[in-house]
Amino acid sequence: xxxxxxxxxxxxxxxxxxxxxxxxxxxxxxxxxxxxxxxxxxxxxxxxxxxxxxxxxxxxxxxxxxxxxxxxxxxxxxxxxxxxxxxxxxxxxxxxxxxxxxxxxxxxxxxxx
Amino acid sequence: xxxxxxxxxxxxxxxxxxxxxxxxxxxxxxxxxxxxxxxxxxxxxxxxxxxxxxxxxxxxxxxxxxxxxxxxxxxxxxxxxxxxxxxxxxxxxxxxxxxxxxxxxxxxxxxxx
Amino acid sequence: xxxxxxxxxxxxxxxxxxxxxxxxxxxxxxxxxxxxxxxxxxxxxxxxxxxxxxxxxxxxxxxxxxxxxxxxxxxxxxxxxxxxxxxxxxxxxxxxxxxxxxxxxxxxxxxxx
Amino acid sequence: xxxxxxxxxxxxxxxxxxxxxxxxxxxxxxxxxxxxxxxxxxxxxxxxxxxxxxxxxxxxxxxxxxxxxxxxxxxxxxxxxxxxxxxxxxxxxxxxxxxxxxxxxxxxxxxxx
Numbered sequence: 313x314x315x316x317x318x319x320x321x322x323x324x325x326x327x328x329x330x331x332x333x334x335x336x337x338x339x340x341x342x343x344x345x346x347x348x349x350x351x352x353x354x355x356x357x358x359x360x361x362x363x364x365x366x367x368x369x370x371x372x373x374x375x376x377x378x379x380x381x382x383x384x385x386x387x388x389x390x391x392x393x394x395x396x397x398x399x400x401x402x403x404x405x406x407x408x409x410x411x412x413x414x415x416x417x418x419x420x421x422x423x424x425x
Numbered sequence: 426x427x428x429x430x431x432x433x434x435x436x437x438x439x440x441x442x443x444x445x446x447x448x449x450x451x452x453x454x455x456x457x458x459x460x461x462x463x464x465x466x467x468x469x470x471x472x473x474x475x476x477x478x479x480x481x482x483x484x485x486x487x488x489x490x491x492x493x494x495x496x497x498x499x500x501x502x503x504x505x506x507x508x509x510x511x512x513x514x515x516x517x518x519x520x521x522x523x524x525x526x527x528x529x530x531x532x533x534x535x536x537x538x
Numbered sequence: 539x540x541x542x543x544x545x546x547x548x549x550x551x552x553x554x555x556x557x558x559x560x561x562x563x564x565x566x567x568x569x570x571x572x573x574x575x576x577x578x579x580x581x582x583x584x585x586x587x588x589x590x591x592x593x594x595x596x597x598x599x600x601x602x603x604x605x606x607x608x609x610x611x612x613x614x615x616x617x618x619x620x621x622x623x624x625x626x627x628x629x630x631x632x633x634x635x636x637x638x639x640x641x642x643x644x645x646x647x648x649x650x651x
Numbered sequence: 652x653x654x655x656x657x658x659x660x661x662x663x664x665x666x667x668x669x670x671x672x673x674x675x676x677x678x679x680x681x682x683x684x685x686x687x688x689x690x691x692x693x694x695x696x697x698x699x700x701x702x703x704x705x706x707x708x709x710x711x712x713x714x715x716x717x718x719x720x721x722x723x724x725x726x727x728x729x730x731x732x733x734x735x736x737x738x739x740x741x742x743x744x745x746x747x748x749x750x751x752x753x754x755x756x757x758x759x760x761x762x763x764x
Contacts, residue, residue: 331480341475348472355468358498359461362454367444368506369532375499376536379492385471386488387760393481394752402741413733419482420759421726423489425538425651500647507639515628526620533646534613538764557706567701574698581691584724588683593670594732595758601725602762605718611697612714619707645708649715651764 335396340388347385354378386424393419448509453501460498467491499537506532561622566614573611580604612650619645674735679727686724693717725763732758 354374361371394416401412467487474484507529514525580600587597620642627638693713700710733755740751 333478333481336478344475352468355465362457365446365449368446368502372499372502372532372536375495379495382488382492386485389481389485391756394755399741402738416733417730419485420763423485424759504643507642512628515625529620530617533650537646559704559707562704570701578694585687591672591675593672594728598725598728598758598762601721605721608714612711615707615711645711649711
């Protein structure tokens with residue numbers, strides 16, 4: 313679960329290794345934690361379906377539902393990132409702003425399907 | 426975690442409600458269970474990252490990694506389905522075969538992103 | 539526009555190089571040709587929008603609309619393939635059937651996003 | 652080819668109806684125009700393949716190649732938008748900045764698959 317090394321790092325003064333968000337909206341944090349706990353339950357449900365040799369398309373519908381839930385988590389992470397860290401970097405201008413644009417493009421086109 | 430009701434049901438003699446797969450390859454079942462247990466751990470890792478206010482793009486990289494892992498689960502479910510249930514229905518011909526084609530299209534275009 | 543060489547080839551007696559479909563439903567062919575002509579117009583519309591320096595998100599909405607239209611073309615190609623060539627191979631059984639399953643998995647997981 | 656009305660509009664002083672980009676990098680514009688002309692050729696190639704009843708998976712490989720090319724166009728549009736219009740709005744702060752964040756989320760999660 314280490315961050316991938318090839319990710320471009322926009323410097324937003326958040327330290328190295330265990331980088332922190334500049335700020336997290338409490339309602340985004342809460343709703344993401346709720347979503348992730350629900351997803352954990354869905355993953356256990358999927359394990360049970362596979363163990364019971366359930367009909368493959370029925371399992372796939374649930375896989376798809378988890379994918380959609382993860383996409384919602386990603387969307388809220390992106391929202392928080394844009395509101396705080398990205399905005400800060402883009403206001404700073406210069407290299408920080410350029411690095412942030414590159415990082416955002418990478419987030420969207422590699423990591424947000 | 427109930428199967429969605431609007432899913433077209435190709436009849437392959439698997440009962441109603443808790444439909445079973447016609448046959449499951451043991452190596453597909455094992456590898457999918459292993460993948461799903463690993464994914465469960467990744468989901469708990471994500472909860473921890475959110476709790477610790479980690480840098481949003483770092484969390485998003487992990488979300489994307491879970492989505493890729495789920496996609497692999499889906500691919501193997503699809504493989505098993507095509508090898509066994511779909512092949513059986515397509516050999517049976519007639520309405521069973523037509524219903525299976527429609528169900529496959531729905532699986533691919535609604536549930537396999 | 540040559541078929542990629544790394545594509546697994548399920549042998550369905552369609553010749554090499556310029557492989558033909560076993561059978562094409564005329565209504566699928568017609569609707570796909572109509573869709574592709576409309577898409578060609580949309581692509582020219584996109585060129586005009588880029589030339590006129592139109593607002594990027596407005597262009598992106600149109601890019602997304604073309605992608606959705608191409609996805610519909612893909613869905614109908616898949617439908618035709620499953621109804622005819624895939625069904626034929628799966629009825630033939632043995633190696634032909636196995637090769638078809640592999641080819642279908644590749645179509646779905648590499649080429650249907 | 653009109654912009655969809657339900658798109659959130661971040662106000663960046665670009666007029667109504669035929670909204671313009673704040674600024675477009677000439678190399679992004681050139682490469683997008685080249686890509687779109689190439690895509691137009693690919694679409695005509697697809698029409699020919701459909702007319703000739705070519706093997707459906709071979710056509711699907713080409714559909715997928717066009718999708719990837721469109722994704723590249725979208726990525727460069729997003730890059731230009733972030734560099735210029737989004738940066739400008741985020742520096743302006745307040746409501747303009749909030750509206751831009753919402754628009755970006757919508758672009759990424761509705762229009763960038």
